[in-house]
Amino acid sequence: MNCTSSETRKTLSFLLRSCITHSAALQCHAQTFVQGLLPNTILETDLLLVYSKLGLLHEARKVFDKMLDRKNMYSWNIMIASYAQNCMYSDALMVFREFKRCGLRPDHYTLPPLFKASVGVDDACIGSMCHGLVIRLGYEGYVVVANSVLEFYVKYGAMPLASCVFSNMFCRDSVAWNLMISGFGRAGLYSDAMHCFREMVSLNAMMRMDFMTLPSVLNACGKEGDLLKVREVHGYVVRSFGFDADAAIGNAVIDMYGKCGCLNDSEKVFRTLHLCESSHVDYHDILLWGTWKGRGISFAV
Numbered sequence: 001m002n003c004t005s006s007e008t009r010k011t012l013s014f015l016l017r018s019c020i021t022h023s024a025a026l027q028c029h030a031q032t033f034v035q036g037l038l039p040n041t042i043l044e045t046d047l048l049l050v051y052s053k054l055g056l057l058h059e060a061r062k063v064f065d066k067m068l069d070r071k072n073m074y075s076w077n078i079m080i081a082s083y084a085q086n087c088m089y090s091d092a093l094m095v096f097r098e099f100k101r102c103g104l105r106p107d108h109y110t111l112p113p114l115f116k117a118s119v120g121v122d123d124a125c126i127g128s129m130c131h132g133l134v135i136r137l138g139y140e141g142y143v144v145v146a147n148s149v150l151e152f153y154v155k156y157g158a159m160p161l162a163s164c165v166f167s168n169m170f171c172r173d174s175v176a177w178n179l180m181i182s183g184f185g186r187a188g189l190y191s192d193a194m195h196c197f198r199e200m201v202s203l204n205a206m207m208r209m210d211f212m213t214l215p216s217v218l219n220a221c222g223k224e225g226d227l228l229k230v231r232e233v234h235g236y237v238v239r240s241f242g243f244d245a246d247a248a249i250g251n252a253v254i255d256m257y258g259k260c261g262c263l264n265d266s267e268k269v270f271r272t273l274h275l276c277e278s279s280h281v282d283y284h285d286i287l288l289w290g291t292w293k294g295r296g297i298s299f300a301v
Contacts, residue, residue: 008035009043016046025050025059041069048075052082057091070102077109084113089120108139112148119155127152141170150176154183159192178213185216193220194229201236218252222259230256234269 012028012035019025029047032038044067051060064079076099083092092113099106111130118127131149139145146169153162166172166180177200184193197217214237221230234253250269257266 005035005037009037009040012037013042013046016043016050019050019054022054022056025054025056039066039068041067041072044069045072045075045078048078052078055086057082057086057088071104073104073107073110076104077107080110081113084116084120087120089117092117093121093126106133106137108142108145111139112144115148115152119152124156127156140168143171143173146170147173147175147179150179154179157183157187159183159187159189182213182216185220188223190220190223193217194224197233214249215252218249218256222252222256225260227260227262230260230262 012031016025016028019028025047028050032040032043032047037043044063047063048060048067051057051063060079060082064075067075069075076095079095080092080099083089083095096106096110096114096117099110111134114130115127118124118130131152134140134145134149146165150162150165150169153159153165162180162183166176169176177196181193181196181200184190184196193216214233217233218230218237221233234256237249237253253269254266257263257269
């Protein structure tokens with residue numbers, strides 16, 4: 001390989017990694033043919049990555065199928081992850097089956113997308129098999145892997161198994177806590193959701209619950225009808241997010257007080273949120289609870 005070819009490859013590799021449009025990627029790909037630079041593992045992997053990033057999985061697959069280096073783990077992981085991210089779950093699993101036929105050993109990047117694919121094709125056996133691989137290969141210590149296993153069980157509603165995975169996790173980040181809380185809430189295990197919420201807050205004051213999970217905790221409080229718990233979580237919302245929490249949380253707080261029969265509190269929260277221009281509060285919630293309790297709620301909009 002001469003110096004000119006080496007420099008051209010480096011330049012094209014840089015350009016491919018910088019591509020943000022389909023046309024730019026195609027032009028760079030064309031240059032690899034014009035310059036006679038293929039086959040080359042680095043360039044082919046860069047092509048695979050840019051096509052996957054742009055959602056051009058048909059083009060990515062054509063590059064992948066022509067690659068001579070079938071032991072390049074990076075390329076396999078890109079294809080499996082890209083298919084899973086684009087909801088092409090059967091294709092992700094098909095690539096993984098081919099991966100196994102090549103005698104390759106999955107790493108901690110290979111397995112997380114397979115749990116998502118397992119849920120996507122509604123085949124819990126695949127997820128269970130992948131969990132077995134995680135244990136056998138000793139990948140439980142990788143946060144992204146452990147969270148993927150946890151999410152798999154939560155999405156299937158298998159909360160006893162999810163709790164077992166959660167208890168054995170080496171490191172529990174906010175993703176893991178939020179998964180458990182939302183999972184308990186969806187399963188109707190409201191006391192467990194509240195217990196998990198309290199444990200999360202007490203163990204790590206710096207760890208914040210996300211906007212997607214807080215409504216689950218608020219809903220759990222409302223379902224139990226426990227006003228003390230309602231006020232406890234409302235206090236957490238105010239301390240953590242201020243009075244300008246997003247619309248989903250604001251509506252959940254209003255609904256939570258309504259379910260406990262505290263229409264005055266619902267109305268106060270409503271008026272506080274209504275003052276924030278960015279909040280799109282659900283007027284239907286407070287009107288509904290006002291009607292249900294036989295009270296006329298009126299406000300200017």
